[in-house]
Amino acid sequence: MTTPDLPWGTTRHPLLLAPMQGLTNRGMRQVFGETVRPDVLFTEFVRVRPGAEQSVTEADFAEATTTARDIPLVVQVIGSADEGVVQATRNLVERGVRHVNVNMGCPWGRMTSVLAGGGMFRAPETVEPMLRELRAIVPGSLSVKTRTGIDDEREFFDVLPAFEASGVDFVVVHARTVKQKYRGVANHKLTAEIVNRCSLPVIANGDVATAADAQRVLDDTGAAGLMLGRGAITDPLLFERIRGCAPGRPTGEDRKGEVAAFLLRVLDAYEPLFQGDTQVLSKMGSVLVHITDAELRKWVKSLKKAKQVDALRRGLLAVVQG
Numbered sequence: 001m002t003t004p005d006l007p008w009g010t011t012r013h014p015l016l017l018a019p020m021q022g023l024t025n026r027g028m029r030q031v032f033g034e035t036v037r038p039d040v041l042f043t044e045f046v047r048v049r050p051g052a053e054q055s056v057t058e059a060d061f062a063e064a065t066t067t068a069r070d071i072p073l074v075v076q077v078i079g080s081a082d083e084g085v086v087q088a089t090r091n092l093v094e095r096g097v098r099h100v101n102v103n104m105g106c107p108w109g110r111m112t113s114v115l116a117g118g119g120m121f122r123a124p125e126t127v128e129p130m131l132r133e134l135r136a137i138v139p140g141s142l143s144v145k146t147r148t149g150i151d152d153e154r155e156f157f158d159v160l161p162a163f164e165a166s167g168v169d170f171v172v173v174h175a176r177t178v179k180q181k182y183r184g185v186a187n188h189k190l191t192a193e194i195v196n197r198c199s200l201p202v203i204a205n206g207d208v209a210t211a212a213d214a215q216r217v218l219d220d221t222g223a224a225g226l227m228l229g230r231g232a233i234t235d236p237l238l239f240e241r242i243r244g245c246a247p248g249r250p251t252g253e254d255r256k257g258e259v260a261a262f263l264l265r266v267l268d269a270y271e272p273l274f275q276g277d278t279q280v281l282s283k284m285g286s287v288l289v290h291i292t293d294a295e296l297r298k299w300v301k302s303l304k305k306a307k308q309v310d311a312l313r314r315g316l317l318a319v320v321q322g
């Protein structure tokens with residue numbers, strides 16, 4: 001057996017920034033790269049365009065080939081073999097992409113009605129041939145990000161042999177079913193069972209919002225590492241807190257100051273990337289929905305109401321400069 005090519009090298013318990021559509025574009029990745037340095041970054045999912053002359057858009061190629069501060073970047077693809085995911089991956093690799101992750105957990109829209117995203121659980125027999133084809137193309141790590149099933153959380157074990165047989169290097173498990181979407185809590189008891197039964201490194205994902213959550217999930221599951229999603233946006237220093245390099249999450253003015261400094265960085269990164277105030281403000285809105293502290297509600301509401309980028313910037317600067 002060959003040694004797996006893991007994007008985090010020899011780092012013990014790596015912390016990965018989750019792929020999040022509408023959030024982890026290259027601007028956001030730059031902010032994370034310049035501040036808390038996740039061990040690995042992921043792109044938002046790259047859509048395969050079935051039947052199109054170019055299987056991936058130029059905008060997605062740009063996303064897929066821009067990392068931050070040399071942090072390993074994993075490009076996530078979504079689509080089935082029938083839809084041309086193999087050709088799209090080949091095109092991505094031709095442009096220099098090294099690490100590829102296949103989304104097998106997306107709970108939204110058509111992804112669950114076709115055999116892509118979370119829909120893949122409907123046809124486990126299609127998974128291995130597709131992953132084998134991808135394995136032959138991808139020069140770096142090939143990984144899968146999945147949920148525990150469609151509506152039965154033990155469905156994971158039906159597809160696990162396909163992951164193990166096809167040369168996948170690691171598996172990321174968001175311990176909810178597809179049907180659950182974001183309801184309830186991630187079942188890390190099941191993550192522990194998956195870690196136990198899986199011969200591949202498992203990255204645990206779901207509901208890690210504090211350093212204590214991180215320690216508990218690592219201790220309880222024996223996972224190789226953690227992937228942080230919403231918690232990393234809500235608390236921009238979460239990566240550093242988990243590493244013990246920043247104290248616990250503050251409250252009051254200190255919390256407001258941390259959030260404002262983060263939002264200001266994101267705004268600076270978004271302005272050159274997105275066109276015009278409307279688009280920039282809409283993208284900022286997708287970040288602001290993750291700041292849910294009761295004590296910041298009024299302030300966040302006022303930021304959401306900004307009609308111009310300059311007004312938003314002034315609102316943030318007022319807090320940062322005290």
Ligand SMILES: Cc1cc2nc3c(=O)[nH]c(=O)nc-3n(C[C@H](O)[C@H](O)[C@H](O)COP(=O)(O)O)c2cc1C
Pocket residue numbers: 018019020021022023043044045076103105106145174205206207208227228229230231
């Ligand atoms: C706004 C948003 C967009 C997401 N987009 C993606 C995506 O493109 N690909 C993916 O695999 N998961 C996506 N997810 C799921 C996250 O990667 C992660 O699995 C999930 O949020 C659970 O982790 P958390 O509790 O740390 O947020 C998304 C989640 C959110 C909240």
